[in-house]
Amino acid sequence: AQSVTQPDIHITVSEGASLELRCNYSYGATPYLFWYVQSPGQGLQLLLKYFSGDTLVQGIKGFEAEFKRSQSSFNLRKPSVHWSDAAEYFCAVAPNGATNKLIFGTGTLLAVQP
């Protein structure tokens, strides 16, 4: 069965520091991969997605992610974190291309120190 693992439950970074959030997936074929962000009391917002092609994907708010098939990973990065980036981040996979039926990781809660 397909699954998504986010090994870091909680991460704290200083404002201005770089960020990398880890995501590993379990899926036989080339998966459709997503990163979503959820601010407190809000729904989820799509940051970026990977379907095929260039393995380095650019998203909104200065985020990027790199698909590495050999490591079954799709890590999210940002070179310089802003206080407004504090939120929960979810990695997700669409099994068999069913983008309306996502399997989510457990999320990583990001705290940003001034």
Added chain:
Amino acid sequence: KAGVTQTPRYLIKTRGQQVTLSCSPISGHRSVSWYQQTPGQGLQFLFEYFSETQRNKGNFPGRFSGRQFSNSRSEMNVSTLELGDSALYLCASSLDGGELFFGEGSRLTVL
């Protein structure tokens, strides 16, 4: 363009009752998906409707049901509520196969 609207935003029910949650998708979106979010289980897919037909279903008991109307608005119903049904229920709409746009959710507390 208005986003996905979910009502009510907050509600409290007691065990054994039933609840109906509503979702109005973005205009033009024909696909509506529902997800349950809890601290213990995370985000889990409930079901997806497209053109009034359930197209995909997650692994939830039959107490959880849904429907979609001709204007693409969707409702989900949970009968015989249990304490474990306390959760944030998120609705998402899409054109079909594209980006999911999520609403802010309906937070259900079961006492």
